[in-house]
Amino acid sequence: MASGIELCDVTMRFGQTTALSGVSLTLESGKIYGLLGRNGAGKSTLLGCINNRLWPQQGSVTIDGCSVRENDRILTRVYAMGEKSYYPEGTTVRQLFSWTKDFYPGFDMEYAHMLAGQFELDVKKKLKSLSTGYLTIAKLICALSTAAPYLLLDEPVLGLDANHRDLFYRTLLKNYADNPRTIVISTHLIEEVAHLLEHVVILKRGRVLLSRPADELRSMAVEVSGKAECVDEWSRGREVLSEETLGGQKTVCVVAENLDLAQGLSASPVDLQKLFIRLTNA
Amino acid sequence: MHINFDSETPIYIQIAESIEDGVLSGAFAEETQIPSTTDISLAYRINPATVLKGMNLLTDEGVLYKKRGVGMFVSPGAAKIIEKKRKRGFYERYVASLLEEARKLGIEKEELISMIREEGQDGKRD
Numbered sequence: 001m002a003s004g005i006e007l008c009d010v011t012m013r014f015g016q017t018t019a020l021s022g023v024s025l026t027l028e029s030g031k032i033y034g035l036l037g038r039n040g041a042g043k044s045t046l047l048g049c050i051n052n053r054l055w056p057q058q059g060s061v062t063i064d065g066c067s068v069r070e071n072d073r074i075l076t077r078v079y080a081m082g083e084k085s086y087y088p089e090g091t092t093v094r095q096l097f098s099w100t101k102d103f104y105p106g107f108d109m110e111y112a113h114m115l116a117g118q119f120e121l122d123v124k125k126k127l128k129s130l131s132t133g134y135l136t137i138a139k140l141i142c143a144l145s146t147a148a149p150y151l152l153l154d155e156p157v158l159g160l161d162a163n164h165r166d167l168f169y170r171t172l173l174k175n176y177a178d179n180p181r182t183i184v185i186s187t188h189l190i191e192e193v194a195h196l197l198e199h200v201v202i203l204k205r206g207r208v209l210l211s212r213p214a215d216e217l218r219s220m221a222v223e224v225s226g227k228a229e230c231v232d233e234w235s236r237g238r239e240v241l242s243e244e245t246l247g248g249q250k251t252v253c254v255v256a257e258n259l260d261l262a263q264g265l266s267a268s269p270v271d272l273q274k275l276f277i278r279l280t281n282a
Numbered sequence: 283m284h285i286n287f288d289s290e291t292p293i294y295i296q297i298a299e300s301i302e303d304g305v306l307s308g309a310f311a312e313e314t315q316i317p318s319t320t321d322i323s324l325a326y327r328i329n330p331a332t333v334l335k336g337m338n339l340l341t342d343e344g345v346l347y348k349k350r351g352v353g354m355f356v357s358p359g360a361a362k363i364i365e366k367k368r369k370r371g372f373y374e375r376y377v378a379s380l381l382e383e384a385r386k387l388g389i390e391k392e393e394l395i396s397m398i399r400e401e402g403q404d405g406k407r408d
Contacts, residue, residue, distance in 0.1 A: 031331075173323050176330070195327060198329050
């Protein structure tokens with residue numbers, strides 16, 4: 001029944017600015033995805049196109065094989081939690097929960113209140129009186145309490161302190177274990193979510209730079225260091241992503257292929273955050 | 283269990299190795315149930331698919347077996363299987379890297395052997 005999200009050649013422009021440029025991407029059902037990109041790379045635009053908040057000038061977006069355009073039935077299968085709020089000023093957390101239930105009949109009110117208790121969120125409070133962190137928590141609870149098979153979480157930990165972020169990661173994994181679904185997390189806190197992800201998509205200037213299983217990315221690049229001349233000699237003809245020199249020592253970040261290290265050189269792994277920085281710099 | 287996220291060893295292999303450690307130490311006795319994929323996933327905040335990959339590795343090797351609807355259990359004879367496998371990997375993992383580091387430091391083979399001999403005698407090196 002849930003066969004995934006498919007974007008085909010999607011281009012989205014805002015006036016002169018092209019936010020997405022010919023994006024084709026498949027998000028399989030039942031996996032946790034990381035949608036990564038620098039500011040302005042097109043992450044939120046891409047999520048907006050998936051839940052029909054934005055209408056791309058070109059290309060198509062389908063969910064479970066059906067176009068998302070003017071398709072209310074399909075849209076109830078997606079819950080998008082975003083930065084922007086569309087609620088009236090005086091809305092309380094409790095009202096937010098019950099409105100969400102109106103749109104998403106599978107909403108688990110008991111679970112929502114249980115989570116509110118765990119995060120110490122006062123459901124009687126008005127949304128406008130909540131801090132950034134607590135507003136994020138309120139929206140997160142809405143997202144996790146729906147039964148939607150597709151969750152799009154844009155900056156899900158915005159403003160959350162370290163304890164609440166940790167609680168969120170555990171809650172998310174528990175939720176996913178109990179109700180496996182497609183979860184797309186867009187965040188700048190790469191290091192923290194790296195191990196939660198099964199698949200990673202990196203956007204760069206409106207294009208898909210890569211889309212690969214997370215464990216492949218972990219071994220995609222290595223840092224090799226040693227005496228500068230030796231490193232230069234060794235790295236000739238290889239794809240060097242970045243290099244750094246410290247005195248006579250040199251470290252290069254290279255795509256890990258045929259890693260027969262010369263004598264005197266040592267290699268260390270490159271984690272997702274480091275790789276992201278190397279790939280998206282400049 | 284301990285997972286080192288900075289290590290070059292893939293996480294799923296680390297999961298498998300720490301379960302093996304648990305079996306060798308007796309923490310996970312034979313014929314007993316080990317923590318579920320979800321338990322481990324939550325404890326370390328890692329994707330359950332990664333945990334499952336590590337457990338599948340051990341199932342394939344006969345260290346664990348699955349009881350339908352219940353969970354994963356330690357196979358009878360699991361410790362023996364692990365010991366056998368680890369002995370095979372011992373050279374690559376420890377001896378080869380020991381020799382490599384010794385070479386870097388200019389430690390001669392004879393010196394290395396006598397170090398090991400001394401260590402074996404009284405547990406002290408100096």
